[in-house]
Amino acid sequence: MRFPTTREREYLKDLLVVLTQKEVKLRYKSSWLGYLWSVANPLAFAALYFVAFSVYMRVDIPRYPLFLIAGLFPWQWIANSTGAAPNLFLTNTSLIKKIRFPRNVLVGAAVLNDGIHFLCSIPVLVGFLLAYGSRPSWSWLIGIPVLALGQSLLVYGLALTIASLNLFFRDLERLTTLVVTFLFFLTPIVYSESMIPEKYRALLYLNPVAPLILSWRELFLSGGLDWSVISLGYLYAAGVFVVGSLIYMKLSWKFAEVV
């Protein structure tokens, strides 16, 4: 290993910024309802879960709509990025076959795009908060950057793993959809962690995405920051990041042969 030169660092930064800008621009350029659509999607699901779980099944959680979106918005980031991951390299075939550039930046840009998108949806959440007579807390100023960084690492690691492996095993895409749906229901988003029977509650902490999602919800609903849960979230994020990077390093030189 050697340290990158100043120019190489500048280049990597520029590449990431330009590719992210491209993604963000495209999202809003192709349809001027871009922002609305992206917020509408989690909101529609929130409405659906509200009807199914609160109205029909009588789940007793106070301020349930607010509770739902406080978990759904950050979840959407994970779902969007992992959902797009299988095709990230496949849709850039001609580049990968012809140009030598760090391909993991394609993944980084996609993840940042979804992250920026999530941040842009926070005002909607604030609207709900105000409607329920609460207010954002000052702790958001620390909490949001800390959690966003952790989640970026986590989502990047997941997406890099999926994107790289999918070039070699194309049916991984179907598996991804399935696993993400499983993770969604195994993460306390439509229910609260206190509803899990005591003897199964420890299992929750085997779920790598649960600590961060729980932290987001806590932060949004009460302004609370539980540093032990956040630390666990970071531990998982770092683990997933390292695994993803190792898989990428091992396989990336073969990308041009298999895309």
Next chain:
Amino acid sequence: MTAVRFEHVSKSYPIYSQILTGLKASLLNVPQTIQRFKRHRFMALDDVSFEVGQGESVGVIGSNGSGKSTTLALTAGVLRAQSGRVEVRGRVCPLLELGAGFHPELTGRENILLNGILLGLTRREILARMDEIIAFSELESFLDQPLRTYSSGMYARLGFSVAVHLEPEVFLIDEVLAVGDLRFQAKCREKLEEFKKRRVTIVLVSHSLAEVRGFCERVIWLKDGKVAADGEPGSVIARYEAAMA
């Protein structure tokens, strides 16, 4: 000075279509999968050696599947040789095929930045060349329009303009030597002649023998992954044509 050196380079591809059929089949029968992997390989390059001096313009010819594109990909650094050594001195820039590295929804200006950065320049370096690129492309009045409104000729002009202004030291061309209408084609040729004068190394892969004959100082003929002939264009092309007839 050598710009590109291939030393006993071999490259084979597994025939991936077999594992692409499914994760399940390949996981259920791992030993068999590995065996199949080892047996079914396509030799794209088989012990190839050659050198390209700095400032030389070399044409690579050969029938389909003879290893031309693999040679370019190895030179560009997107593939790794199985055995042997590939050495390239200086910054390599490939001339991309129509539209690669461009996005139809972005404007011409945004695409210049995107393409330039993918080809290895920093933002500052591209912005410093922006005016030159735009002037060369002669697309000033379309520059703030999305690329999907461009004709294919205009696409190609923009791509060529970006590529030639990146100051490559080794320029790789796959098939497309000149693009656009007749007048712009002449301009492309002029630019490439200027590259030759400035001693930029050029590797051109083409099926157009007339183009290769007119432009290159030397020709390498690849046949089934091996160098069949290497030398002065007239004689190599004559032998190639005789073999093809």
